[in-house]
Amino acid sequence: MTSSSVVAALPQYAVGEQIGEGGMGVVYGGVHRQLGRPVAIKRLPHAVAEDPRMSERFEHEARLLARLDHPHIVPVYDYVRQQGEHLLVMERLDGGTVWSRFSTDGLTAQQSCALVLATLSGLHAAHEAGVLHLDVKPKNLLFTANGVVKVADFGISQVVSEGATLVTHGGAVLGTPAYIAPEQAMGNPLTPAADVYATGTVLYELLSGDLPFERGGGPIAMIQKRVYQDPRPLQNVPEPLAGVVMRSIAREPDARYRNAETFAIDLAGAAGHLFGPDWLTRLGIPVHLAPQVSASSTRPSLRPVERDTVSLTQQPIRATLVDPIPAARLSGSSTLVPAAQVIKPPSTPWALWLVAAIALLALAIVPFVTGGQPGRVVTQDLADPVNVEGGRLTVTLAGIPLADVTERGPGGFVLPGATRWIVGGVVTAKTDGPDGTFGLGSNRTPWLSIMGTGSALLLLFTFAYLESNLRALRKRQTGVAAVIASVPLGFGFGLAVWLLVSVLQEYEPTLPIALTCGVLGAAAAISASIASKRP
Template sequence: MTLSSVVAALPQYAVGEQIGEGGMGVVYGGVHRQLGRPVAIKRLPHAVAEDPRMSERFEHEARLLARLDHPHIVPVYDYVRQQGEHLLVMERLDGGTVWSRFAEDGLTAQQSCAITLAALSGLHAAHEAGVLHLDVKPKNLLFTSTGVVKVADFGISQVVSEGATLVTHAGAVLGTPAYIAPEQAMGNALTPAADVYATGTMLYELLCGDLPFERGGGPIAMIQKRVYQDPRPLQNVPEPLAGVVMRSIARDPAARYRNAETFAIDLAGAAAHQFGPDWLMRVGTPVHLAPQVSASSTNPSLRPVRERDTVSLSQQPIRATLVDPIPAARLSGSTLVPAASVIKPPSSPWLLWLVAAVALLTMVVVPFVSSGTQDKGITQDLAGPVRVDGTRLVVTLAGIPLADVTERVPEGFVLPGATRWIVGGVVTAKVDDQPSFPLGSDRTPWLSIMGTGSALLLLFTLAYLESNLRALRKRQTGVAAVIASVPLGFGLGLAVWLLVSVLLKHEPTLPIALTCGVLGAAAALSASLAAKRA
């Protein structure tokens, strides 16, 4: 259909040029002929008019939208269904979008919190009227000429997609995958928590310039991450503000704020804690708040905050580090399918887990079956003289020299103090040019560095590896943790090798040490790669 059909359907308006376009329709500028009032005319996709059921649903939704009267919602002046057109006539806002300011000049953390409070105020009013937005994003928040933030495009996504995210077979998405709630992507029942998620994701981006998930992949991969992965922690933002944001973007809707107002109450209190009780007056962004939110905005959060070293939010504007290169799909009944039908759960990296398990098991077994026992050498209290004949005693551990003694007392060689504390279990000794032999200590291994040191190293590497694996599974870290797992795994292998050798009084040898270290590194690397892919 041409623009002439829009002009014919709106004789009381002078229809101007196109001022916007998206997957949900085209926007034209216009002026009411009698009132001289500038308006924005939303021309909905033709698929709405062609589908009688969708057309009826949108007419019902338009009546709800027309009744919404809130300072932070773009008002709907008129709705026209005529000559095959579905047209929404709304207030025209020429102050730009939140995205344009974020991408060009940047926004301070205080401004971002104020903008989000304004959006939440409008969203809560819409939710109370039974309208979900389902496409909250910086481009759908507009400024008036006086700087008031208003939310646009209420309900359109809900009508068009019946709450589910739609994609084309080629992978283009109807809507904005960066802000879509997991339950919306999967076509599950929707509540205000879906808009809470999108608003929280937007605030996360405004506060750090990036999204809460790793970049890369197309729109389907982007949606899949939101369904199956936990968001990355918000860096360089102190508590309690970071905690409020992270709660708003929890994968499970039940773990999020139950509605927009409870989110706003906590956000206002956290902002007051961070920026001071008068922060909202100083920021200069007009915000109309409910009494509970307004009271919270002037009172610092009462929740206990654990002291920690963190970068304080500065007054410098934060700018977007991302652009949106993903084109939106055009609404077409013949090409769009629910996203849930093309999103697949990530495959289990069972082969990597198997490699890790085999390497780990082999690493543990090798020290038990290697080298000889104390029966083949000499065992005595090494705190006293070592009673052997000769003029020179050399003591080594896996080829590493521990002592080289040439002075002896009548009873034998006195080992240096450090060596006496190091040795536990069995080491290698050599007297003059005679063949080397195992030299064991008859004290408890836990009184030696070999015994306690290997146990502490084992606990240390296990703790750090477990922490790395947990962070990788939650997508709180990336390649750096995988790389770090290699030396940690090698240390784990050495700890197992030395501890088993000490307890069983086996003679530690360098080939077995390297074997256990390599097996430990292989197990840790395989497990880290599996956790990252899971």
């Protein structure tokens, strides 16, 4: 039902039924009586009129919006402030939204890149005029009947919230949390980089069918992820396009493109590289580009195009999930607070880190305090015969057989060549003669043995992979698989510590200590991995 106050405030328009609604107001259809021109009438919430500061800000913003004249911006025809109403009269576009096409028929990668280039073109013009959008999303990208995409709802979010993200005590968000830049969520100073982030998020979603972060947990959790986590890498999209998208959604504003035009230049270049210099012409989507952006798109590439570009070009991509979370409505009774007051940094799992630290400390101590030499140690060059009595000599490392010599030569037992290179430090030797069990050591430097160099290499290998897994878990570039992989890696790390200490200290390696060190290493690794895995 059309409000009588809206009808009274716009006598020159025939105001129709409501055609849309969101957190920032209600939209009615209408027709200019004299010109017969169809229009969309945006009615701002009464909270705008009731707050004098907000009302003045909106009037200032409306003047700026009315001066915006760009092929990819929905033009503002009129602004009326009367009888407690704030009304924006805009061009009416009935060609649907990017979201409606994306969620039904889907969009190819080429179409998505073209639509985002058009969006960036409009955004850059607005930024040059001093207007930030701050609510870029697929539903705010509208099509004309001729297929031209235009950006709608410029500046309204900035007027209502002064650029910050507001939330209700019930956890609803004024705005669209799926596309909000981290600095906007925290109420920090805003630049065009905030709109770059939102547009990059839109492009990420159009190219992958999903958002750069896991959904779920409600709007506050959604914002919190954007503030404290890095986005997931863009899968199944080749370079250089994937790199352009990921740069546009970097958490830190300084790491993103400084404005919409630099983003557009790189995006046009990446699309031209993948789809060919005439891709926009072949596509047939009307896009108005600045000369430098157009030049980047048509500049021929000297590098070969990746094979998966063909499937990327032809296959439509659709939204995998329903439009996530409805926005809160701004009303006179709304109790809104800045999101920064509600969002808290993720708690540090101190208990898990403590377990990891204790396990590592124990791992550093156990090989030293539990190792020891047997009663008798024979140290010699293992290339020489081992001169002990008996008819058989066996050599083992922590219960693992290394040599079994059944014939004694004139000078003693001759060890196989492989055993000579394996042994470093002290291993266990046993003969059936009077010498019984004794320690057998090599007088060569431990680094010339497989036990010495092998344990050092295993230590470096497992440590490097564990560190890489922890870093990937912190950045959310991997998940449960890395946590599972940490168990064998940690076990191997513990074994490497045990063996290296045994070799360097010339202790006799024993199986119980090996298993103890392996378990300690695995406990430290899995505790650290679970602690690093962000929810």
